[in-house]
Amino acid sequence: MDYRTVLTTCAYCGCGCGLYLEVLDGRVVNTIPCKTTPVNEGKLCVKGWNIHEFIHSPNRLTRPLIRKNGALTEASWEEALDYTAGRLWEIKEKHGSDSLAFLASAKVTNEENYLIQKFARAAVGTNNVDHCARL
Amino acid sequence: MNEKVKAKVKELLASGRIKGFWGLRTMQGNIGPFLFSSPDDLDELVVGDRERPGDTRYPLNKLLVNLARCYPEEVFGVLVRGCDERGLKTLYSWNQLNPEKVVPVGIACPQELAEACECLKPFPDEFVAGEKAEGSEFVSVANVESLSLESRLEHWLDQFAKCIKCYGCRDICPVCFCKECTLEKDDFIHTGDLPPENPIFHLTRAVHMAGRCIDCGLCNEACPADIPLRTLYKKVADIIDEEFHYRPGYGDPKEKSPLNILGEAPKH
Numbered sequence: 544m545d546y547r548t549v550l551t552t553c554a555y556c557g558c559g560c561g562l563y564l565e566v567l568d569g570r571v572v573n574t575i576p577c578k579t580t581p582v583n584e585g586k587l588c589v590k591g592w593n594i595h596e597f598i599h600s601p602n603r604l605t606r607p608l609i610r611k612n613g614a615l616t617e618a619s620w621e622e623a624l625d626y627t628a629g630r631l632w633e634i635k636e637k638h639g640s641d642s643l644a645f646l647a648s649a650k651v652t653n654e655e656n657y658l659i660q661k662f663a664r665a666a667v668g669t670n671n672v673d674h675c676a677r678l
Numbered sequence: 679m680n681e682k683v684k685a686k687v688k689e690l691l692a693s694g695r696i697k698g699f700w701g702l703r704t705m706q707g708n709i710g711p712f713l714f715s716s717p718d719d720l721d722e723l724v725v726g727d728r729e730r731p732g733d734t735r736y737p738l739n740k741l742l743v744n745l746a747r748c749y750p751e752e753v754f755g756v757l758v759r760g761c762d763e764r765g766l767k768t769l770y771s772w773n774q775l776n777p778e779k780v781v782p783v784g785i786a787c788p789q790e791l792a793e794a795c796e797c798l799k800p801f802p803d804e805f806v807a808g809e810k811a812e813g814s815e816f817v818s819v820a821n822v823e824s825l826s827l828e829s830r831l832e833h834w835l836d837q838f839a840k841c842i843k844c845y846g847c848r849d850i851c852p853v854c855f856c857k858e859c860t861l862e863k864d865d866f867i868h869t870g871d872l873p874p875e876n877p878i879f880h881l882t883r884a885v886h887m888a889g890r891c892i893d894c895g896l897c898n899e900a901c902p903a904d905i906p907l908r909t910l911y912k913k914v915a916d917i918i919d920e921e922f923h924y925r926p927g928y929g930d931p932k933e934k935s936p937l938n939i940l941g942e943a944p945k946h
Contacts, residue, residue, distance in 0.1 A: 592849050
């Protein structure tokens with residue numbers, strides 16, 4: 544029997560609520576809000592309460608997928624990145640920089656969010672940057 | 679208080695009487711639930727009095743139930759206050775825990791906490807630390823009842839309208855153990871509404887707390903909208919006591935909840 548309570552931060556939005564994940568024999572089985580984290584003081588929203596559910600979900604993406612002939616098909620990272628960069632370039636050339644938009648994420652670090660806005664503004668040339676909550 | 683609890687838990691773990699002990703521990707500057715499995719881990723055990731008595735209580739019984747379902751043959755210890763012990767007894771009577779597999783280690787709450795909680799019995803039957811405090815009346819219930827019926831309804835409708843439907847009151851509740859929950863069934867509640875159907879959503883939960891709620895107040899503490907749920911459920915408990923002379927967790931755990939048996943209807 545291996546049971547642990549692991550203190551972590553909710554990854555659903557940018558609030559940063561503190562919570563404990565209950566881990567039983569290597570599987571995350573439950574969520575308990577942390578009473579002493581100042582952001583949430585023992586409270587959570589419905590998403591936070593259920594954050595353990597997505598961790599072992601069979602619906603999680605584990606490989607890049609590209610839609611080919613209408614069906615999502617597994618692809619290598621190299622192929623997926625080449626395809627995405629190529630299409631971004633094409634759209635920008637054809638329709639202009641403001642035809643593209645970039646959605647940052649609450650699930651990544653500040654530094655990664657900095658990079659995506661820098662990429663949007665400096666590399667692509669658009670101010671169309673928004674948050675994943677408005678997806 | 680911590681030292682007396684540590685000594686007791688150390689003895690239980692060292693003797694092999696229990697496989698693990700559900701308590702609270704300081705971890706990375708925060709206090710949270712922890713399953714102690716070795717007498718050497720006990721240095722950071724705390725009872726949940728951080729800045730004020732009882733300000734960091736967690737639903738340890740609920741964690742115990744979840745673990746006991748996976749390891750039904752093991753014996754676990756658990757830190758209990760008066761409310762937690764009522765929770766254990768209620769879980770025994772609803773067959774959610776086997777009393778032979780649970781070793782409670784009791785602490786008595788100080789007067790300050792007993793009054794803040796309006797707790798009728800702020801101590802378990804047996805405790806290793808703390809002093810027995812006086813039970814406190816349900817002042818919050820009396821305050822709401824002093825309002826006219828119309829203002830009382832308005833008060834609760836206003837409170838329920840704040841709900842963000844996080845289900846936190848249910849999720850943290852030590853005696854909410856149903857596999858299927860009415861609050862998620864479209865046949866009973868319009869589950870897509872926010873705020874949830876008012877007052878049906880909260881009154882449904884209140885009715886389900888009848889004969890079950892052990893007045894621990896964790897729902898109240900977990901509510902992001904500060905809805906005084908504890909006051910509502912205290913009133914529900916009063917009604918059950920008046921009608922059936924039963925308060926969950928105060929009597930013999932072998933006694934069934936009156937709503938769990940078919941008997942005579944109350945006479946009016």
